Amino acid sequence: MIEVKNLYKSFDGNNMVLKNVSAVFEKGKTNLIIGKSGSGKTVLLKSILGIYDVDEGEIWYNDRNFLLADDKERKKLRQEIGMVFQGGALFDSITVADNIRFPLEMFTNMTAKEKSHRVQSCLERVNIERQAFKLFPNEISGGMQKRVSIARAIALNPKYLFCDEPNSGLDPETATVIDNLIHAITKEFEITTIINTHDMNSVIEIGESILFISKGEQEWTGTKHEVLNSGNQKLDDFIFANKLYSKMKK
Amino acid sequence: MKFFFHIGRYFVMLKKVFARPEKYRMYIRQLFHEIENLGLNSIGIVVIISVFIGGIMVIQFAYNMANPLYPSELVGLGTRDTLLLEFSSTMLALIMAGKIGSNITSEIGTMRVTEQIDSLEIMGVNSASYIILPKIVAVVFIFPFLYILSVFFGLVGGLFTGILSDVVTMKDYIDGIQFLFIPYYVMFSIIKTLVFGFLVASVPAYFGYYVQGGALEVGKASTRAVVNTNILILFFDLILTRLLLA
Ligand SMILES: Nc1ncnc2c1ncn2[C@@H]1O[C@H](COP(=O)(O)OP(=O)(O)OP(=O)(O)O)[C@@H](O)[C@H]1O
Ligand SMILES: [Mg+2]
Numbered sequence: 071m072i073e074v075k076n077l078y079k080s081f082d083g084n085n086m087v088l089k090n091v092s093a094v095f096e097k098g099k100t101n102l103i104i105g106k107s108g109s110g111k112t113v114l115l116k117s118i119l120g121i122y123d124v125d126e127g128e129i130w131y132n133d134r135n136f137l138l139a140d141d142k143e144r145k146k147l148r149q150e151i152g153m154v155f156q157g158g159a160l161f162d163s164i165t166v167a168d169n170i171r172f173p174l175e176m177f178t179n180m181t182a183k184e185k186s187h188r189v190q191s192c193l194e195r196v197n198i199e200r201q202a203f204k205l206f207p208n209e210i211s212g213g214m215q216k217r218v219s220i221a222r223a224i225a226l227n228p229k230y231l232f233c234d235e236p237n238s239g240l241d242p243e244t245a246t247v248i249d250n251l252i253h254a255i256t257k258e259f260e261i262t263t264i265i266n267t268h269d270m271n272s273v274i275e276i277g278e279s280i281l282f283i284s285k286g287e288q289e290w291t292g293t294k295h296e297v298l299n300s301g302n303q304k305l306d307d308f309i310f311a312n313k314l315y316s317k318m319k320k
Numbered sequence: 321m322k323f324f325f326h327i328g329r330y331f332v333m334l335k336k337v338f339a340r341p342e343k344y345r346m347y348i349r350q351l352f353h354e355i356e357n358l359g360l361n362s363i364g365i366v367v368i369i370s371v372f373i374g375g376i377m378v379i380q381f382a383y384n385m386a387n388p389l390y391p392s393e394l395v396g397l398g399t400r401d402t403l404l405l406e407f408s409s410t411m412l413a414l415i416m417a418g419k420i421g422s423n424i425t426s427e428i429g430t431m432r433v434t435e436q437i438d439s440l441e442i443m444g445v446n447s448a449s450y451i452i453l454p455k456i457v458a459v460v461f462i463f464p465f466l467y468i469l470s471v472f473f474g475l476v477g478g479l480f481t482g483i484l485s486d487v488v489t490m491k492d493y494i495d496g497i498q499f500l501f502i503p504y505y506v507m508f509s510i511i512k513t514l515v516f517g518f519l520v521a522s523v524p525a526y527f528g529y530y531v532q533g534g535a536l537e538v539g540k541a542s543t544r545a546v547v548n549t550n551i552l553i554l555f556f557d558l559i560l561t562r563l564l565l566a
Contacts (some may be wrong), residue, residue, distance in 0.1 A: 123439055148444035159435035173443050235543055 072118065072262055074262065077120045077127035079110075079117050079286075086127065088124070088286045098260045099278045101254050104267055105297060106308060110286040111266040115234055118264070119153065120144060131230065145272040149177050152223030154233040156266075160207040166218050167203040169194070173225045192221040196251060209312045213244040217251070224255060231263040237272060249275050270315060273297060282308070330526050336448035337456065350454035358455065358521075359462035364367045368392075369415060370408065371472040374477030377402055384486035395488045396496020398454050401505065403469040408470035409509040413516035416466070417549040421524035424455055428528030429538035437529070448529065452515045456521040457564065463517035464510050508564050515560065516553050523549045 072095040079088035088112045095101040100110055103111050116122045118129055120136060120172045129136040131147055139147065159168050170189045182190065193203060196217040202210055216236055223231060233252060233317060237245035253276045256263040277294035282305050297309065298319050309315045352444045381398040428451060431437050440447040475497055482488040527545035531537050
């Protein structure tokens, strides 16, 4: 479980991007953060991860207060975190397989054989074929990069998984595959998963818990069953910008 | 004020860079990779440039000293001392700032804008240390070798050009390059190459590490990195020459 309390974040002191955000992200669930482009989703995610320093507020990973943790504790915590970046962020100078092997070499004392095993099982879990193991990230498609990125994020059996728009820029079919994959992994390993998205398909498919933010303020929280009938004007504007969902509601 | 901000942040970065490595085996592997990538791949250009410069210098010295009163050994001596003192250390560092420096900035900058650096940080890796330390060590390590290589090939280039263009005899040239040899010059220049090596790796690394934006900014940062490295090289050349020679 991850909990944030009264989070404020600004850049250069004036540009207030997050305003008083409080939320609970539960274990074993796919927790979604939704909102328009520029609403502060990525900033919120990166603040929770400590890539950005927040101005005010608390961040709890279970019973650990992240902001009060020293470097050593943070480092330890980070090895329990997997992250899928908006752009994949694979290491482009090494092969697909080595991308997965990297965290294993950095943080475990596995033998070469164990590592190969783990690499293989992670990549198979996300349906990457063997021939692609030896390719470099720029030699595989965008959808495959996203999947490899997921494989790398789960290599160390994380307790927390963060995904920043894992299916943006993908065709609807692949996007659904990725959504379902993240959902399945979350259930399988009882992970606390937080996903940033502005894709309504994902919301309807895997939105077990949804936080809607608008201009850095939390506007609504609920589940995929409630999201179409929230009665919240801003949320409705966001959802029903797409005609399909207006029809679905009727 | 911007200037002091950059200086401050540069040292903050260096502090992170020189933290204790997480896993030595990974660093050693990166180090060998960088020595190959930044060092061995520079040998070709160093040899070519040094041969030509050596040749040009011999012709120039011969032209300027075309006076029967000057002993003809002076051509070899002049070429040698110029190579030893300035060309193979300072000029070479300026050239390497262009080749190695822009390479370092664009590589690290690309890692920054594609979130690979964030990715390392989230894994719990000290990204500055993992990416930059092997580059600094590799460049500081190879620079003295490139210096020696450059002096050698500069002298060889001078010899061939001198003989082929008939401005100096082989004997005079060889005598010249042995005449009044001051070993301290080599010592002095090697100290300089160590300092320049550190600058050529760390300054461009700084510009790459703190890039913000996209591919365009990475390109701009590379240019800025090379210009600033060049200025710093010349600045430190001045200081070191004043301190160690005068
Ligand atoms: N490093 C930064 N410095 C200054 N402002 C920033 C920085 N990062 C983000 N912002 C600002 O914060 C706001 C929210 O950005 P953010 O990247 O969180 O949006 P987002 O919700 O993730 O959008 P998208 O869906 O397009 O990814 C934007 O107005 C942006 O300009
Ligand atoms: Mg974003």
